[in-house]
Amino acid sequence: MNERGLKVLFLGPEGTYSHQAALQQFQCMPNVEYLPATSIPQCFDKLEKDASINYSVVPLENSTNGQVVFSYDLLRDRMMPKALSFTASTETNNRIQADIEVVAEQYVSITHCLISPIKLSNGIESLGKFQEVIIYSHPQVWGQVDGYLKSLEEKFPQLTFTRTDCSSTSASVNQCLQSQTACPDSILHLAIASETAARLYKAHIIGHSINDKLGNTTRFLVLARREDMRNNMFKHSELPQVNLLTFTIRQDDPGSLVDVLNVLKIHSLNMCSISSRPFHLNEDDRNWRYLFFIEYYTDKNAPEDNETFYKDISEKSKQWCLWGTFSRNKMYYHK
Numbered sequence: 416m417n418e419r420g421l422k423v424l425f426l427g428p429e430g431t432y433s434h435q436a437a438l439q440q441f442q443c444m445p446n447v448e449y450l451p452a453t454s455i456p457q458c459f460d461k462l463e464k465d466a467s468i469n470y471s472v473v474p475l476e477n478s479t480n481g482q483v484v485f486s487y488d489l490l491r492d493r494m495m496p497k498a499l500s501f502t503a504s505t506e507t508n509n510r511i512q513a514d515i516e517v518v519a520e521q522y523v524s525i526t527h528c529l530i531s532p533i534k535l536s537n538g539i540e541s542l543g544k545f546q547e548v549i550i551y552s553h554p555q556v557w558g559q560v561d562g563y564l565k566s567l568e569e570k571f572p573q574l575t576f577t578r579t580d581c582s583s584t585s586a587s588v589n590q591c592l593q594s595q596t597a598c599p600d601s602i603l604h605l606a607i608a609s610e611t612a613a614r615l616y617k618a619h620i621i622g623h624s625i626n627d628k629l630g631n632t633t634r635f636l637v638l639a640r641r642e643d644m645r646n647n648m649f650k651h652s653e654l655p656q657v658n659l660l661t662f663t664i665r666q667d668d669p670g671s672l673v674d675v676l677n678v679l680k681i682h683s684l685n686m687c688s689i690s691s692r693p694f695h696l697n698e699d700d701r702n703w704r705y706l707f708f709i710e711y712y713t714d715k716n717a718p719e720d721n722e723t724f725y726k727d728i729s730e731k732s733k734q735w736c737l738w739g740t741f742s743r744n745k746m747y748y749h750k
């Protein structure tokens with residue numbers, strides 16, 4: 416940390432779940448400046464380009480509707496150009512070093528509210544007075560409240576409901592306030608966001624805890640520039656270390672995915688997650704190629720440079736990248 420303190424980027428504006436994750440991560444540090452980004456891509460770009468920014472907090476997955484694909488794809492996109500340059504060369508070392516690194520994880524419990532820009536005398540029952548309802552939120556939210564929105568549609572069959580994407584949940588509250596000021600009385604603009612966001616904008620909550628699964632949680636990654644992390648200030652705790660690794664396989668070789676996973680087994684490493692995203696290198700490349708994301712545990716006393724493990728991964732995969740080794744957050748274990 417420099418004398419001027421830390422600068423931490425998050426998906427803004429204030430009042431987003433990402434903001435909450437950033438506060439949770441850095442609340443015990445003195446002198447932290449929280450900087451709102453306008454999109455998830457900006458959370459990556461600014462961290463890479465602006466040396467004054469120390470960390471960026473991005474959502475990765477939700478316990479109800481899974482991957483935040485924007486973040487997965489932004490990690491993938493950072494591997495892509497380096498993967499292309501390997502294909503073109505005769506390089507034997509197939510390990511890719513990314514410029515950013517994952518240094519910690521955070522978990523935020525999600526409690527969505529249905530938020531109105533105007534006070535409705537009869538709460539949710541007042542929707543019956545309108546002809547059209549336009550609901551704004553972050554695209555990740557729709558899959559978390561789908562059952563609730565369907566039940567609203569059934570309750571008010573005469574109403575037209577439209578879902579509109581916004582850059583974040585908190586931005587959606589601002590959007591519904593703006594839109595409501597210049598629209599006919601027959602249309603109501605609503606937002607889905609946290610109670611904090613509703614309070615921040617002095618908007619009105621007409622439905623609380625509307626997510627289909629209560630206890631729904633979003634997992635966030637804390638990113639830093641690799642070159643700045645030589646003195647990693649995130650002390651490794653007593654909890655297991657999580658390693659995030661991505662790899663491509665020699666797709667036409669039968670068993671090539673199993674071969675990579677078997678390396679974990681041989682080294683007695685327990686895998687705790689696996690997923691994949693499309694990995695289409697360029698227009699000359701085949702359409703159906705995948706990048707696999709795995710996470711596995713290592714002991715806190717394990718050597719940082721597990722050379723034989725890396726050598727085996729290099730041998731069995733086409734290309735691979737280790738994004739970071741960080742302590743499991745104890746909130747991972749909470750229901």
Ligand SMILES: O=C(O)C(=O)C[C@]1(C(=O)O)C=C[C@@H](O)C=C1
Nearest residue numbers: 431432433474553555583584633
């Ligand atoms: O819009 C926000 O509040 C965010 O922080 C983004 C985000 C996400 O992309 O997953 C974070 C948590 C919720 O699951 C919904 C939206």
